[in-house]
Amino acid sequence: MVSAEQAADGQPFHIFISEQLKEKIETGAYEPGERLPSEFDLGAVFGVSRTTIRKAIASLIQQGLVTTQRGKGIFVTDPHKISFSMANPLMYFDAALKQQGYTSRVQSLRFQLIQAPVEVKRQLALTHNNAQVYWQEKIYYADDTPIALDVTYYPETTGEALAEPLQQGFTYSTLVRNGIYLHAAKVSLESIPATYELSEYLAVPLGLPLLVFNYVAYGDNRQPVVCGKTLSRSDWTCYTAEVEVNHPDLSVLENLP
Amino acid sequence: MVSAEQAADGQPFHIFISEQLKEKIETGAYEPGERLPSEFDLGAVFGVSRTTIRKAIASLIQQGLVTTQRGKGIFVTDPHKISFSMANPLMYFDAALKQQGYTSRVQSLRFQLIQAPVEVKRQLALTHNNAQVYWQEKIYYADDTPIALDVTYYPETTGEALAEPLQQGFTYSTLVRNGIYLHAAKVSLESIPATYELSEYLAVPLGLPLLVFNYVAYGDNRQPVVCGKTLSRSDWTCYTAEVEVNHPDLSVLENLP
DNA sequence: TAGTGGTCTAGACCACACG
DNA sequence: GTGTGGTCTAGACCACTAC
Numbered sequence: 001m002v003s004a005e006q007a008a009d010g011q012p013f014h015i016f017i018s019e020q021l022k023e024k025i026e027t028g029a030y031e032p033g034e035r036l037p038s039e040f041d042l043g044a045v046f047g048v049s050r051t052t053i054r055k056a057i058a059s060l061i062q063q064g065l066v067t068t069q070r071g072k073g074i075f076v077t078d079p080h081k082i083s084f085s086m087a088n089p090l091m092y093f094d095a096a097l098k099q100q101g102y103t104s105r106v107q108s109l110r111f112q113l114i115q116a117p118v119e120v121k122r123q124l125a126l127t128h129n130n131a132q133v134y135w136q137e138k139i140y141y142a143d144d145t146p147i148a149l150d151v152t153y154y155p156e157t158t159g160e161a162l163a164e165p166l167q168q169g170f171t172y173s174t175l176v177r178n179g180i181y182l183h184a185a186k187v188s189l190e191s192i193p194a195t196y197e198l199s200e201y202l203a204v205p206l207g208l209p210l211l212v213f214n215y216v217a218y219g220d221n222r223q224p225v226v227c228g229k230t231l232s233r234s235d236w237t238c239y240t241a242e243v244e245v246n247h248p249d250l251s252v253l254e255n256l257p
Numbered sequence: 258m259v260s261a262e263q264a265a266d267g268q269p270f271h272i273f274i275s276e277q278l279k280e281k282i283e284t285g286a287y288e289p290g291e292r293l294p295s296e297f298d299l300g301a302v303f304g305v306s307r308t309t310i311r312k313a314i315a316s317l318i319q320q321g322l323v324t325t326q327r328g329k330g331i332f333v334t335d336p337h338k339i340s341f342s343m344a345n346p347l348m349y350f351d352a353a354l355k356q357q358g359y360t361s362r363v364q365s366l367r368f369q370l371i372q373a374p375v376e377v378k379r380q381l382a383l384t385h386n387n388a389q390v391y392w393q394e395k396i397y398y399a400d401d402t403p404i405a406l407d408v409t410y411y412p413e414t415t416g417e418a419l420a421e422p423l424q425q426g427f428t429y430s431t432l433v434r435n436g437i438y439l440h441a442a443k444v445s446l447e448s449i450p451a452t453y454e455l456s457e458y459l460a461v462p463l464g465l466p467l468l469v470f471n472y473v474a475y476g477d478n479r480q481p482v483v484c485g486k487t488l489s490r491s492d493w494t495c496y497t498a499e500v501e502v503n504h505p506d507l508s509v510l511e512n513l514p
Numbered sequence: 515t516a517g518t519g520g521t522c523t524a525g526a527c528c529a530c531a532c533g
Numbered sequence: 534g535t536g537t538g539g540t541c542t543a544g545a546c547c548a549c550t551a552c
Binding site for chain 3: 269270271305306309312326328329
């Protein structure tokens with residue numbers, strides 16, 4: 001039994017509880033896979049209502065420390081982290097997964113011809129007013145865990161020519177296997193919390209941070225070949241790069257306030 | 258008044274409410290800066306308890322769509338997004354901010370000599386067993402909004418020599434001004450939800466996704482000069498890069514299952 | 515059947531902002 | 534003082550798991 005006064009430093013009690021449990025998990029007092037006491041029991045231990053316990057647990061869920069299973073309990077997560085090199089933009093997903101000891105799999109959700117959204121038209125440098133593109137959504141699995149949702153747009157001709165293989169494999173590998181080489185890419189990385197729809201696709205809790213990898217890849221003659229984005233579970237993925245730092249233009253710095 | 262039956266597609270009602278409000282915000286029915294109805298009034302509108310409304314609002318907060326002010330109300334966020342180039346690792350923070358029309362400022366939280374953590378020792382290639390490093394934590398502001406917490410480790414000699422300027426300016430600018438050039442860096446990007454401590458430093462809601470930019474920067478002779486990480490609000494920041502894709506080793510692909 | 519987490523209610527008290 | 538959001542309670546019903 002922990003008295004409520006112990007948290008009386010302005011910190012809400014559900015935060016206090018959450019951090020107590022977090023420490024127990026990180027020090028190994030609760031091991032990966034182990035079941036935590038039920039919400040009811042935790043309420044008794046800390047002397048608070050179930051609502052407060054649930055708020056504390058919600059925080060642990062969002063930090064990827066535990067997962068819940070209805071009817072079963074709260075379980076400590078077995079941590080994973082897969083790193084992807086930005087130099088071989090996510091298209092190399094399968095190779096990176098294999099290198100790090102995971103089996104990989106793709107599930108194509110849709111593959112259809114649509115009117116190109118303006119942003120896609122710009123990125124793929126499509127000039128025709130009513131240009132169409134193939135729109136693909138697929139899920140990437142690592143050892144049967146869905147870790148990313150990929151949204152890709154292909155120019156009409158590419159999508160038509162490679163319709164079957166593109167629906168069965170990873171973007172990059174498939175393009176390369178079919179003689180389409182990518183020489184450069186413009187990428188950006190941001191992060192968003194999982195919306196309800198995304199949380200269902202990726203089987204993650206609502207609000208879990210997702211990494212968003214936006215890309216436009218160019219082939220021969222700097223012609224854009226493909227664009228899209230990969231939304232991946234932030235508790236499973238990270239992106240790495242080795243960069244050459246340009247010698248700075250000192251005049252820019254001098255002009256700073 | 259919206260009847261609860263409208264959400265009866267298995268979707269929890271707080272999700273339904275959250276998405277209704279989200280749509281109103283994104284279509285401009287609620288404009289940036291505008292106040293939403295109070296939790297009490299929203300409860301009446303949707304015909305649910307305040308608890309359910311609060312859960313819906315929590316989701317909007319986490320998506321960065323609204324902010325709450327105790328005693329005042331719920332306000333639609335004015336969206337911002339600042340992009341940083343990975344080629345000039347975050348050290349160029351000040352220049353990027355200025356370029357995009359923001360004023361920048363640094364607040365140094367601490368600057369002290371400590372026993373080097375093992376990870377830092379490895380990254381800075383320190384061989385001495387009891388090597389010490391300067392540990393700095395500072396907050397980056399854009400127009401008086403705290404957008405990032407930077408944690409930097411300097412080798413003892415560097416930190417000692419540049420103690421004063423480092424406590425007043427941005428890492429990169431200060432080093433360059435003092436003749437220390439950075440030629441390359443190893444970086445990685447991941448994302449975590451804001452912990453309670455971080456949420457207080459950055460004045461963000463608990464659980465808001467943060468981008469974590471880890472870096473080790475090298476100077477002349479590939480000598481590590483500085484390492485650390487920058488944790489930035491994901492609703493304000495994104496990282497961009499232009500990458501050259503290495504021609505893939507086809508044999509690797511052939512070996513894939 | 516008993517126990518678990520998921521959802522929701524109705525109400526309480528507090529700290530804070532504003533008139 | 535009134536209204537606001539922040540926290541917390543005690544309890545309800547449900548869906549699911551396990552025995």
